[in-house]
Amino acid sequence: MTPADLSLHQYTLRMNRVLEHIDHHLDQPLELADLAQIAHFTPRHFHRLFNAWVGEPLGDYLRRRRLAHAAYQLASEPQASILEVALTAGFSSGEAFSRAFKQHYSVTPSSWRSSEPKRWHRRLSDVRERRLRELPNPDQTHIPGFDDPDAFIHLKEPLMNVTLKHLPPVPVACLRYTGPYGTGIGLFWRETAARWMIDNQLFNRVRYGIGHDDPSIIPAHQCRYDACIEVPAELISAAPATLSLLPGGLYAVAPYAGKGPDIADAWLELCRDWLPRSGLQLDARPAFERYPVYAPYDAQTGELECEICIPVKAL
Template sequence: MDWAKRINNVLDYIEEHLDEELDYKTLAQLAYSSEYHFSRIFSSITGVPLSEYIRRRRLTRAAFELQNGSRVTDVALKYGYDSVDAFTRAFKLTHGITPSIAKKGGISLKAFPKLSLQLSIKGDTEMEYRIEQLDYELRIVGIKKPVQTSRAFKTIPTLWNTAKKDGLLQQLKDMAWENPKCTLESILGVCGKEAAILDDEFDYLMGVRYDSNPPNGMETMILPPTTWAVFPNIVDAWRRLYTEWVPTSGYELANLPCIECYYGPGHKPRHELWVPLSKN
């Protein structure tokens, strides 16, 4: 089953259950994907975050029902709002007017139609990658920092600049070569954890692979033996991963975090994105 069909199955399910609580884990299962990666795949392929798409569709339906005579209170409760005030704020943010005004008729409203996906992959630029099998636990030691999801590409470089100024980066460099073990010997940025990145904020771990006890103030993350797809150029890899590589590769992504690897001077490539693969 290709990704276009998977996403369309999810879109159909959402449409049939807009007036019910939608569980993201169920949506991910419908797409034969892990919950961790599904929201990112959805937003990359459709161009809109999953939560925002659901919100828009509910408020579009709500507007139709209000203009057909339904009561504001009934519509608010039907589409999951705890109060009329909360519904009014959301409705006004989308349509520019309050629900009571929308009921009067002759008013311009915004309709966000149901998506239907036809995935077309151009493939005009090759995407270089390799497969790495790490048959042991990956023990990463470092410091976590909160990152706003919408600002990740701006915030993360700032975190590394600060780490360079305050000495953390040099400390990580010294730790990285203490006991070399594999090709994953570099400065690492671990994106999230096992929970899905569905919220506005996630934890970003700046660290290294390290088998000794963590220094004071640092914490440890342990990842199981895993197969990884490795891509040069982190920014380009993130941009193309979910729209080009995942839909056409035949691989499934594991419910583990992706890892950004930053190598030292003279190393080619200078940085890579390691993406976990499931055993399916």
């Protein structure tokens, strides 16, 4: 490994530690000096490096991440007041939050809260209609409830086989991909993650995929995804991967079999249809796709199998 490679690996590890810290502390003050200390840089050097590394100034990044978190919470937690959402997102007042939210999303928080669930329902309707059109019986291609795109969709039989499982914590090494979800993620797994697994003799391991952003509200080039590989607990260094721990606990687990890009529909059904009717709510732990050691994958067709796991807790 050349000195230049070592430097790049070290910068990657340091910056990933900062980004992980930010994600876990969006509701708290995040000062430049404190973040610079986490990265082991001077504040002046860190400020310039962050801009070059992430592609936007630190202040803009923090604001965007906080607003994206708030946008999701507004739509998925109707019991939380706008002030509670604002404080959770790190804003000092509801007024400051409302101004920032409208400037970023061009609508008020209350309008967003009203319109986003309807958009989710319309997407669910589109998914179901498309699936029903593929059925061999033409009489099964229409359900009256689909006439109202704003209505909740209920089918006689559940579309997903969901089970609740207590999963143990898992030490993992994570490699970060930033860019559009879809084919780029498959390419990242094959060209970057698989190579790292082979180099570190960790190829026959359980793998996890963590999509951190909602591509419907985050620009495609800023969406973040972690390709994670289960590693021995005693592993000390995994450069350029970052060592982390997937927390254990209660998860709703649904099997998925299909093409890679279509997995977004399964996520939608699990999070926007099954979860609201389950009597549970989403927990702050990361959701992920779990790929067993010998999970089938066809590089030519894009067909794959995995488990979709979302962390849940009681209401």
